[in-house]
Every structure is written in C-alpha cells, then in structure tokens.
Amino acid sequence: xxxxxxxxxxxxxxxxxxxxxxxxxxxxxxxxxxxxxxxxxxxxxxxxxxxxxxxxxxxxxxxxxxxxxxxxxxxxxxxxxxxxxxxxxxxxxxxxxxxxxxxxxxxxxxxxxxxxxxxxxxxxxxxxxxxxxxxxxxxxxxxxxxxxxxxxxxxxxxxxxxxxxxxxxxxxxxxxxxxxxxxxxxxxxxxxxxxxxxxxxxxxxxxxxxxxxxxxxxxxxxxxxxxxxxxxxxxxxxxxxxxxxxxxxxxxxxxxxxxxxxxxxxxxxxxxxxxxxxxxxxxxxxxxxxxxxxxxxxxxxxxxxxxxxxxxxxxxxxxxxxxxxxxxxxxxxxxxxxxxxxxxxxxxxxxxxxxxxxxxxxxxxxxxxxxxxxxxxxxxxxxxxxxxxxxxxxxxxxxxxxxxxxxxxxxxxxxxxxxxxxxxxxxxxxxxxxxxxxxxxxxxxxxx
Amino acid sequence: xxxxxxxxxxxxxxxxxxxxxxxxxxxxxxxxxxxxxxxxxxxxxxxxxxxxxxxxxxxxxxxxxxxxxxxxxxxxxxxxxxxxxxxxxxxxxxxxxxxxxxxxxxxxxxxxxxxxxxxxxxxxxxxxxxxxxxxxxxxxxxxxxxxxxxxxxxxxxxxxxxxxxxxxxxxxxxxxxxxxxxxxxxxxxxxxxxxxxxxxxxxxxxxxxxxxxxxxxxxxxxxxxxxxxxxxxxxxxxxxxxxxxxxxxxxxxxxxxxxxxxxxxxxxxxxxxxxxxxxxxxxxxxxxxxxxxxxxxxxxxxxxxxxxxxxxxxxxxxxxxxxxxxxxxxxxxxxxxxxxxxxxxxxxxxxxxxxxxxxxxxxxxxxxxxxxxxxxxxxxxxxxxxxxxxxxxxxxxxxxxxxxxxxxxxxxxxxxxxxxxxxxxxxxxxxxxxxxxxxxxxxxxxxx
Numbered sequence: 014x015x016x017x018x019x020x021x022x023x024x025x026x027x028x029x030x031x032x033x034x035x036x037x038x039x040x041x042x043x044x045x046x047x048x049x050x051x052x053x054x055x056x057x058x059x060x061x062x063x064x065x066x067x068x069x070x071x072x073x074x075x076x077x078x079x080x081x082x083x084x085x086x087x088x089x090x091x092x093x094x095x096x097x098x099x100x101x102x103x104x105x106x107x108x109x110x111x112x113x114x115x116x117x118x119x120x121x122x123x124x125x126x127x128x129x130x131x132x133x134x135x136x137x138x139x140x141x142x143x144x145x146x147x148x149x150x151x152x153x154x155x156x157x158x159x160x161x162x163x164x165x166x167x168x169x170x171x172x173x174x175x176x177x178x179x180x181x182x183x184x185x186x187x188x189x190x191x192x193x194x195x196x197x198x199x200x201x202x203x204x205x206x207x208x209x210x211x212x213x214x215x216x217x218x219x220x221x222x223x224x225x226x227x228x229x230x231x232x233x234x235x236x237x238x239x240x241x242x243x244x245x246x247x248x249x250x251x252x253x254x255x256x257x258x259x260x261x262x263x264x265x266x267x268x269x270x271x272x273x274x275x276x277x278x279x280x281x282x283x284x285x286x287x288x289x290x291x292x293x294x295x296x297x298x299x300x301x302x303x304x305x306x307x308x309x310x311x312x313x314x315x316x317x318x319x320x321x322x323x324x325x326x327x328x329x330x331x332x333x334x335x336x337x338x339x340x341x342x343x344x345x346x347x348x349x350x351x352x353x354x355x356x357x358x359x360x361x362x363x364x365x366x367x368x369x370x371x372x373x374x375x376x377x378x379x380x381x382x383x384x385x386x387x388x389x390x391x392x393x394x395x396x397x398x399x400x401x402x403x404x405x406x407x408x409x410x411x412x413x414x415x416x417x418x419x420x421x422x423x424x425x426x427x428x429x430x431x432x433x434x435x436x437x438x439x440x441x442x443x444x445x446x447x448x449x450x451x452x453x454x455x456x457x458x459x460x461x
Numbered sequence: 462x463x464x465x466x467x468x469x470x471x472x473x474x475x476x477x478x479x480x481x482x483x484x485x486x487x488x489x490x491x492x493x494x495x496x497x498x499x500x501x502x503x504x505x506x507x508x509x510x511x512x513x514x515x516x517x518x519x520x521x522x523x524x525x526x527x528x529x530x531x532x533x534x535x536x537x538x539x540x541x542x543x544x545x546x547x548x549x550x551x552x553x554x555x556x557x558x559x560x561x562x563x564x565x566x567x568x569x570x571x572x573x574x575x576x577x578x579x580x581x582x583x584x585x586x587x588x589x590x591x592x593x594x595x596x597x598x599x600x601x602x603x604x605x606x607x608x609x610x611x612x613x614x615x616x617x618x619x620x621x622x623x624x625x626x627x628x629x630x631x632x633x634x635x636x637x638x639x640x641x642x643x644x645x646x647x648x649x650x651x652x653x654x655x656x657x658x659x660x661x662x663x664x665x666x667x668x669x670x671x672x673x674x675x676x677x678x679x680x681x682x683x684x685x686x687x688x689x690x691x692x693x694x695x696x697x698x699x700x701x702x703x704x705x706x707x708x709x710x711x712x713x714x715x716x717x718x719x720x721x722x723x724x725x726x727x728x729x730x731x732x733x734x735x736x737x738x739x740x741x742x743x744x745x746x747x748x749x750x751x752x753x754x755x756x757x758x759x760x761x762x763x764x765x766x767x768x769x770x771x772x773x774x775x776x777x778x779x780x781x782x783x784x785x786x787x788x789x790x791x792x793x794x795x796x797x798x799x800x801x802x803x804x805x806x807x808x809x810x811x812x813x814x815x816x817x818x819x820x821x822x823x824x825x826x827x828x829x830x831x832x833x834x835x836x837x838x839x840x841x842x843x844x845x846x847x848x849x850x851x852x853x854x855x856x857x858x859x860x861x862x863x864x865x866x867x868x869x870x871x872x873x874x875x876x877x878x879x880x881x882x883x884x885x886x887x888x889x890x891x892x893x894x895x896x897x898x899x900x901x902x903x904x905x906x907x908x909x
Contacts, residue, residue: 051626055628058626059625059626062625062810164769165627165768165770165772166772167772170615174790175790176615177507177510177790178503178507178789178790178792179503179786306754318786320499320613320782320783320786321776321782322613322776324614326773328771328773334768334769335768338769341626342623342626344626345622345625345626364509
C-alpha cells in the first residue's frame with residue numbers, strides 16, 4: 014500500500030484563513046454528494062451558526078472522470094485516498110465510502126496522524142469500532158459517527174453525552190428500514206414477502222442485493238455500535254446473535270396479530286446477569302408497545318436508563334440527505350474539537366462485559382407449525398415441549414384439510430430448550446413444517 | 462445585593478487535583494438532591510467514562526438547617542449563592558434553584574467571571590435565554606441547558622449540534638406533562654377536568670398551584686427555548702401566543718374523537734412568511750399523528766428539518782431523577798469545554814426573524830357552541846361565519862332538549878377572522894355558550 018507523503022498545495026501560499034475548516038472527503042457517492050450539496054446550499058446558515066466556513070479541500074473517488082450530480086472542481090478530485098488522509102491542510106477527514114477496506118486503513122492512519130475523523134460507516138464500525146475508539150483516544154483526537162446508526166436520528170451523541178451519567182439497561186430498536194418496510198406491508202396489506210421486497214427495491218431503499226438487510230447483518234452492525242457506546246463495552250457485529258426475516262410471511266403476521274402482537278425485526282442489547290444480551294431477530298411485540306407503531310422504512314430506538322426510564326427516538330433511518338446532515342453536524346464539532354483534545358466521554362476505557370450466549374436467554378417464544386391433522390398428533394407435539402421443560406401458555410389450531418396450522422406460545426423458557434424442541438419437531442413424521450420461531454418482547458428489558 | 466468576594470478554602474492548601482471537577486450547586490431541591498444522589502451512586506461509572514471525579518465543592522441553599530434526604534457535609538453548605546458563584550475553586554456553576562431571580566443575577570455574574578454554567582431553569586431561559594446566550598458567547602464560556610426542556614429527552618444538543626447544518630422548518634411538541642395527563646384521562650376515562658387535575662396532583666407531577674401548567678406558561682417557556690436554538694432567533698416566552706386547557710372537558714374531547722381527532726396542548730414553532738409562528742394552545746391532531754399517541758405525563762417533540770424530515774423524541778418530560786441525569790451530562794461537557802472556549806454553535810449570532818401575530822395565521826379551527834334549539838337559529842349562526850369569510854367544512858349538531866350542541870369545523874381561515882366570529886357569536890341571544898376554539902394541526906408545518 015502506497016503511503017506517499019502528499020504535501021498540501023495550500024501550504025505553498027499564504028497561511029490559510031483560521032475561520033475556514035478544510036474537509037477531506039473519502040468517497041463521493043449518495044451521502045458524499047449530499048454532503049457537497051448541503052455544504053453549498055446551507056453555506057450561509059453554517060457560517061452564521063459556527064462562525065466558520067466549511068470548505069472541501071479534497072475529494073477522493075474511485076473514478077475521477079465519472080459524471081457527478083454535484084460537481085467538484087477538477088483540481089480537488091483525487092483518485093487516491095492517501096492524498097486526502099495525509100494532506101496536512103485537511104482539518105477533518107470525512108469517510109463516506111462505506112465498506113471495511115480501504116476505509117479501515119485510511120481511518121487508522123488519519124487518527125494516528127492526529128486528524129479528527131467523521132464517518133458514516135456502519136459496517137466498518139460494527140467490525141472495528143472498539144479498536145478505532147481506542148486508537149482515537151490514545152491519539153487524542155475525535156472519532157465521530159452519529160451518521161453510522163439511524164440516519165438523521167441523533168443517537169450516538171445523546172448516549173455518549175447527555176445520558177453519559179446514567180446506567181443504561183437496554184437499547185431496543187428497529188434499525189433496518191428495508192425489513193421494517195417489508196414487515197409493515199405484509200402486515201397492513203397482506204402482501205407476500207416477495208411483493209414487499211420488490212416494492213422496497215422500487216422505492217430505492219432496498220439494495221439490489223438485499224441480503225445484508227434481510228439476514229440482519231445491517232441491524233447487527235448498528236446494534237454493536239450502539240451497545241459499545243451505551244454499555245462501554247467492546248461489542249462487534251459478529252458477537253450479535255442474528256436471525257433474519259426470510260421465513261416470515263403474511264400468515265405468521267396475521268396469527269400474531271390475532272394474539273395481540275406485531276412482528277418486528279428487533280435489535281436488542283440489554284444488561285443480563287453481569288454480561289450483555291445482544292441480538293437481532295424477528296420479535297413479537299405487544300401492539301401497544303411504542304416500537305410496534307413504527308411503520309414502513311422508519312427507524313426507532315428505545316433507550317432505557319436506570320434514572321431516565323424509556324426514551325424513544327424515531328425518524329428516517331437512512332437516505333443520503335438525512336445522513337449528510339448529521340455528517341455535517343459531526344464535521345462542525347470535529348472542527349471545533351481539534352487541538353483541544355476535548356473528549357468528554359472516553360469510549361475506549363471499556364468495561365469487561367461479555368456478550369452472553371443466546372441459549373441462556375429466558376424469554377417466551379412463539380412457534381408456527383404445520384402438522385398432520387389426525388387424532389393423537391397434538392399429544393405427540395405437546396410431549397416434546399414437556400420433555401424439554403418448556404411450558405405452553407397458549408395454543409391456536411386451525412385445520413387446513415390434510416394438515417392443521419398450530420401456533421404455540423410458550424411461557425418464559427431458556428432459548429436453548431426451545432431450540433431443542435424445534436430440532437425434535439423438525440424430525441417428526443407428523444410435523445409437516447416448522448415455521449419461524451419468534452421470541453416475545455413483552456416490555457422493556459430490566460437488569461437481570 | 463452583596464457581592465462579597467469569597468475565597469476558596471481549598472486555595473490555601475496544595476493545588477487541586479486536575480482530575481477533579483469542582484461543582485458549585487445553586488439550590489438543593491428535588492433536582493439538586495437527585496444530582497447529589499446520582500453523583501454518589503454513579504460515581505465510579507462517571508469517573509470511568511470521563512476520567513474525572515465530579516465533586517460537589519459548595520451547595521447554596523435557602524436554609525442550612527433544613528433536613529435533607531441526601532445529606533451534604535455541613536462545611537460545604539452555604540446560605541449565600543454568591544459564595545458559590547464567586548468561588549475561584551468552582552469549575553462549573555450548576556443552577557437548579559428555579560425561578561427568575563436571583564438565578565438570573567447569579568448566572569450573569571458566573572458567565573461574566575468566565576465560569577461555565579449548567580442550568581435546568583426553563584422560566585429563567587424562557588425570559589432571558591437569548592441575552593444569557595449572548596453573554597456566554599462574549600465571555601467565551603458555555604451555557605448548558607439540556608435539562609430545561611423535556612426532562613431527560615435530549616433535545617437541545619441534537620438541535621444545537623447534530624442537526625446544526627439543517628434548516629429546521631418546525632418544532633411541534635407536547636411540552637407539559639400535567640396537561641397531557643389531564644387530557645389523556647379525560648379522553649380515555651371520561652374523567653372531568655377537576656378529577657383529572659386532582660389525580661395529577663396526587664401523582665405528584667402537578668404543582669399545588671397548577672396555573673403555570675394549565676394556562677400554557679410552562680410550555681411557552683420551553684417552546685421559547687427550543688425556538689431560540691432551532692431557528693437561531695431570540696424568542697422569549699412573552700412572544701409566544703398562549704391559550705390553556707381550562708375550557709376543555711370530556712365532552713369536547715368526545716366530539717373531537719368522533720371527527721377523528723385527539724385534543725392535545727401543542728407547542729408549535731414554525732417558519733412562516735419570513736418570520737416565526739410561536740404558539741401554545743389546545744389543538745386537534747388526527748388520531749394517526751405521531752403526537753396523538755403520546756399518553757399521560759410523557760413529553761414528545763417532533764423536529765422537522767428541510768433535509769431530515771420529521772424526527773420524533775419522546776420520554777419523561779420531568780421528574781427529579783431524569784432531569785438530574787441530563788444535568789450531570791451537561792456538567793461533564795462543561796467541565797471538558799472549560800478553557801478551550803469550544804462553542805460549536807453560536808446561538809448568540811441571532812437572525813432577525815420576528816414572531817408573527819397569531820391573527821394572520823391561516824388554519825382550520827373547530828368551534829363548540831351551545832345554541833337555543835329552535836328553527837332559524839342555525840341560519841343566524843352560519844351567517845356570521847359567512848360575513849367574516851370563514852367557510853365551514855363540517856357541522857355536527859346534537860339536540861339536548863332546550864339547547865343543542867353544535868360542533869363546527871372550518872376550512873383554513875385567518876385566525877383573526879375566527880376570533881371575530883367568536884366575539885360576535887358570544888354576543889348573540891340564541892347562542893347560550895361558546896366553548897373552546899381548537900385549532901387543527903393536520904400535518905407538520907411546512908415553510909410558508
């Protein structure tokens with residue numbers, strides 16, 4: 014990897030204006046383009062508010078000759094990220110390229126050089142967040158990432174700053190817009206999964222390859238970032254238990270509604286038995302739960318602190334423009350923090366709080382079965398629950414001719430026991446199909 | 462007023478530990494007591510997060526001999542606020558005494574002396590906020606007031622920092638817990654106003670003298686603070702149009718619900734025709750509006766920005782413990798900002814954005830009349846609307862024997878014209894009573 018030292022051309026001239034903040038942009042896609050547009054359209058407002066002018070000094074892109082919606086002066090376009098990271102004239106490095114590499118290498122270098130970094134990169138922080146926070150701290154510079162979780166919804170700063178003196182018990186959120194849109198449409202319109210996914214792609218908020226969203230990877234990365242900040246513990250995405258929504262259809266959602274529940278892909282990080290419970294999975298929420306009413310592609314996060322009780326944040330969880338606004342908010346702060354070493358809350362001094370295995374979690378679950386509709390079958394099914402010490406709270410059975418739908422709600426039970434039940438049911442001749450297992454979130458988690 | 466110079470006793474000994482932040486507390490009531498309790502109970506957590514110890518150096522109280530739930534070492538208790546404000550050993554002045562004076566004089570002095578100030582005082586900031594922000598700016602110190610609006614809900618920092626680069630179109634909120642509790646109970650249980658108020662007082666969140674809440678003064682002060690920050694314009698509470706909930710009963714709420722609306726005491730600050738629209742009044746909200754579902758004493762604020770669209774914040778809007786947590790968050794930040802002069806957003810450089818008169822506002826309104834139930838009466842009533850050029854959208858009439866209830870919904874009309882209609886109706890023999898006029902908020906205000 015080339016680490017040529019790139020000298021700022023500005024250094025050759027007179028001293029730069031101290032009222033100007035020079036931004037080095039890594040990447041110029043949807044978010045980067047909107048950063049440039051807002052910088053221009055809101056220039057007076059920003060200067061008025063901050064007393065400074067924000068100026069883009071360099072923009073690193075993969076292809077300099079690509080046509081751009083928001084034009085960049087050709088002399089500021091470079092095709093090498095190092096030209097941004099190592100430029101001494103750059104006051105704040107802004108990474109909006111996405112993906113783990115080369116963003117990871119660039120940001121490490123920028124922090125080591127003492128340059129504050131603003132990033133919107135959830136995948137990178139979900140993977141290397143704790144390490145980068147440590148590096149920022151030892152380097153005495155700021156690493157700002159409000160835009161990495163929840164789009165324009167302020168979450169990171171409230172957790173890091175306003176609520177820093179509280180002990181957070183739980184973070185519960187809808188962190189992925191695509192899956193929430195799909196679940197909403199299946200619930201409200203009875204659409205099939207495929208129809209809802211196609212509509213999400215048509216609206217432009219589901220990727221052409223939506224697997225990151227559907228299998229919970231996207232939400233897990235965001236949850237890891239929130240958990241790291243909220244619990245002062247180094248949590249990475251791979252430690253988050255993950256289950257996607259692909260097995261859920263309008264039928265399961267309709268049964269859940271009959272029982273008084275909405276189905277949401279919930280991201281939960283909570284204190285449990287001296288450790289942390291971190292998981293992303295489709296969840297049954299009482300219809301009156303504040304997160305049950307979050308519709309379509311909106312995101313929402315419920316923060317439950319010992320002193321504050323539940324606080325709800327909701328808004329647009331993605332989109333170039335909302336994300337760009339909070340990137341700019343971070344740039345303004347990074348520019349002011351520079352040199353002062355101000356770092357109100359040190360996320361790097363992590364507590365040892367292990368992420369606990371899902372098998373030990375004790376929750377109610379809801380199982381959807383299709384069984385052969387003949388006498389004695391239900392007794393066989395029920396016996397499996399009994400043998401695994403999982404007790405049943407309610408049962409709905411509906412004949413469909415040859416087979417019957419059976420919806421079983423358990424009392425609180427260890428997740429591992431429920432998983433053993435599922436394995437045994439799958440192996441039974443009289444069970445035609447085992448649908449998704451939906452854990453139930455009756456209320457906000459309290460400390461274990 | 463005495464301005465004796467009080468020397469810190471600590472100055473006589475060795476240099477203080479730079480890792481210790483010395484807090485001077487003005488007032489030790491509900492919030493102050495909780496600040497002390499959380500400082501003790503969360504001491505390790507705070508030190509771990511910030512690398513500093515927060516220590517209470519002095520506490521000024523009205524009566525030193527009063528018994529206290531959270532004990533204070535007698536040598537730190539003083540009965541003179543100046544002993545806190547002028548103590549050179551105090552790093553952060555924390556004002557939780559409430560009321561305009563003497564808090565105003567103390568805070569001005571502290572800022573002039575270059576000491577950062579944290580305050581939870583909505584009345585003071587609603588009255589003198591813009592002036593104090595200017596003074597903080599010219600003195601180069603921070604004035605922190607997250608706790609002054611919305612209890613533990615982070616609002617000020619998100620508006621000042623994360624969303625600083627956006628152009629905010631509107632702030633719409635439920636900012637008073639007592640009135641929201643009363644309206645919720647009248648709506649859900651059919652309680653009378655008096656019953657609901659008594660229950661609120663029993664629960665401890667309505668004051669013995671609840672007028673500040675009921676007449677909208679409390680919400681107006683909070684709205685002025687939010688508007689000042691969001692619109693970068695100096696707004697004070699006296700500029701906010703204000704109408705309370707005393708005229709509303711379960712009957713009006715039931716009629717509103719029939720029409721598809723909830724009744725909420727809404728605080729609205731919005732861009733309109735080059736100026737600002739700032740008002741607190743009972744409002745009809747569609748039942749599907751995100752603020753319509755905020756129940757009981759909870760507060761909520763919807764921030765609508767040009768780039769971000771609507772973002773909702775909701776949580777406990779008051780209470781000693783939630784408020785104390787964000788006071789501590791501000792203290793942590795104030796301690797770090799000290800000396801650096803860091804002031805990311807300058808609220809002091811206000812824009813000239815006049816608060817516009819309510820009479821020019823164009824909204825739909827809902828009127829509740831009691832009229833004599835005989836032929837020709839309705840024609841007379843309708844004629845008044847016609848003559849004032851206010852057109853009617855819907856009419857509900859219900860006979861009650863001698864009289865009839867009439868609920869009239871207007872199309873959009875200038876507020877001044879609706880007020881003229883009301884005056885004329887009140888003077889008519891055939892109109893037995895004119896109930897509250899409820900303005901309608903169909904959706905989030907957009908720029909005018």
